[in-house]
Amino acid sequence: MAVVAAALMSFTAAAQDTVITNKKQAELIIPRPAFQPVQSMDPTTAQAMDTISTANPYIKIILFSDYTWKYIKDPEYVSNNAVFSENWTHDYPDPYRVSLESLPNEMGIWVVDSLSQYRCPNQTKVYSKFGYRHRRRHQGVDLPLQTGTPVYAAFDGKVRLAKYYKAYGNLVILRHENGLETFYGHLSKIMVTDDEWVSAGSIIGLGGSTGRSTGPHLHFETRYKGYAFDPEWLIDFESGVLRHRFFTLKKKYLNASSNYVPEDEQEEIDIIEGDTQDKEEAERKAEEARKAAAAAQYHTVRQGDTLGALAVKYRTTVKKLCQLNGISEKTILKLGRKLRVK
Numbered sequence: 001m002a003v004v005a006a007a008l009m010s011f012t013a014a015a016q017d018t019v020i021t022n023k024k025q026a027e028l029i030i031p032r033p034a035f036q037p038v039q040s041m042d043p044t045t046a047q048a049m050d051t052i053s054t055a056n057p058y059i060k061i062i063l064f065s066d067y068t069w070k071y072i073k074d075p076e077y078v079s080n081n082a083v084f085s086e087n088w089t090h091d092y093p094d095p096y097r098v099s100l101e102s103l104p105n106e107m108g109i110w111v112v113d114s115l116s117q118y119r120c121p122n123q124t125k126v127y128s129k130f131g132y133r134h135r136r137r138h139q140g141v142d143l144p145l146q147t148g149t150p151v152y153a154a155f156d157g158k159v160r161l162a163k164y165y166k167a168y169g170n171l172v173i174l175r176h177e178n179g180l181e182t183f184y185g186h187l188s189k190i191m192v193t194d195d196e197w198v199s200a201g202s203i204i205g206l207g208g209s210t211g212r213s214t215g216p217h218l219h220f221e222t223r224y225k226g227y228a229f230d231p232e233w234l235i236d237f238e239s240g241v242l243r244h245r246f247f248t249l250k251k252k253y254l255n256a257s258s259n260y261v262p263e264d265e266q267e268e269i270d271i272i273e274g275d276t277q278d279k280e281e282a283e284r285k286a287e288e289a290r291k292a293a294a295a296a297q298y299h300t301v302r303q304g305d306t307l308g309a310l311a312v313k314y315r316t317t318v319k320k321l322c323q324l325n326g327i328s329e330k331t332i333l334k335l336g337r338k339l340r341v342k
Contacts, residue, residue, distance in 0.1 A: 034246035037236075038112060040120040041201050044068075059115065071115050073156070073177075075197040083179050084158050090194045093165065093173060093183070096226030100254060103225060107249045109178050111234060111242065112155060112200075119152045119201035120240035121184065122218045130230035130259055137256045139228035140183060140221030143237060145207040147188050147216045153204050154182050154235070159196045168219065169211025172204050183221035186213045229253040232260035297342040301333045314341040 046064035053060060058077050063069050087095040112118050121143070128142035145151075157174035160181065165171045170187035188208025192198060209216045222231040233253060235242055252258055299310060307318045307329060318329055324340040333339070 034110075035244050038118050038242035038245060040123065040240035040242070041117045043201070070117075072199070073115050075156075075199075078156075078177055079158055079197060081177060083177060084175060088160060088175075090161050090163070093161065093168070093171070094223075094226040095160075098225045100227065100251065103227075103251050103254075105251050107224070107251075109180065109224075109247050109249050110245065111178065111180075111247050112245050116156055117200040118155060118242045120235060120237065120242075121152050121154050121182075121220055122149065122207065123237060123240035125238045126232065127217070130228075130232065131257055139223075139256070140185075140219050141231050141237065143218040143220060145216055145218055147206070147208045149207040149216075150203045151184055151187060151205045151207055151218055153198045153200055153202045155180075155200050157182070157198060159192045159194055159198065159204075162190050162192050162194055162196075164210065167212035169213060170205065170208065171211075174198065174204070179224060181221075181223045183219070183223065185219035185221075186210050186217060188216075224249060224254070227254040228256075230258065230260045295342070296340055298338045299341045301335055301337045301339060303335065305333055307331075307333070310339065310341060316341060 044064070044066070046066040046068065048062050049065050050063040051060050052063065054071075058074060060072050060074050061069055062072055087097075089095040122145050124143050124145065126141045127144050128138065130141055131138060153174055155174070155176050157176040159172065160175045161171060161173040163171065168183070168185035170185075170190050172184045172187065172190055172192060173181055174184075175181050184204060186208055187205035188210060189206040190204070191206070192202075192204045198204060207216055207218050213219075220231055221228050222234060223229070229249065230253065231237075233243070233249075234247060297314070299305075299314070307321055311318045311321055321339065321341060322328055322331075324342075
């Protein structure tokens, strides 16, 4: 377990710091499962009963009252990450002073890894999308709900801000280990406090219509370095599915008019299509193997047979006979053995 965890941490760090420019490079760094959708975790009423340490201080095991268990990253260990101290304030939503020009054109971000979970904050159809609305910038998506509906933390993270803030009304901002921040606005009630660590699926507040709001809904934002991008790049809110574990955030997505488009219009589809191409190639090779097996010819070794004599008889070479049967030229042929000759 210690070896696996160490490998995971170094692997994740490498991916985070690498700009992915093509399919071949991505496949060398990122496993294929990283590009597969992730289902929203199922709600559970089971209570955590005990925490067990593992050989690695980074990882704990949580035991639940329904006799289930899961691995988690130790919050105390994770929260020591500099991402939870730099540009950290409880006073206002955007503590960053980073120019857009200083950011790379593409940023590889692990949204969740093999020890993380995900929960859709409020599964429903988006009724007000990211972008300009009535000539004003709308920096998130609006998800309808009834007042008092639980709102869930999408990912593990630390509460950076939990208070009433201007047009947002009651607002909770979570910062996550990968540097992303998620915003949950218009809440009727806040159920977390500043600097509190929350796990994906934790109830952070109740939906409402506080602040500048025309009716009960959750205003949900995703930001990187203070810049908002369309949350639908990450989440299909209607199905509740996280689109992928690893996300290539492009600087152009940080533009207010850059709405989510289906994956088949993204360059990342080239990576995902690799799965289809590999499957087709595997099927092609399997068919070739079936045809070769159907056309294969065998000889049962009799008294006096030698590789040289068989090569002449079947118009092939000793080398080819050895390759077909996994033997060497010095192999003694036993009577009754079947040798493939073609």
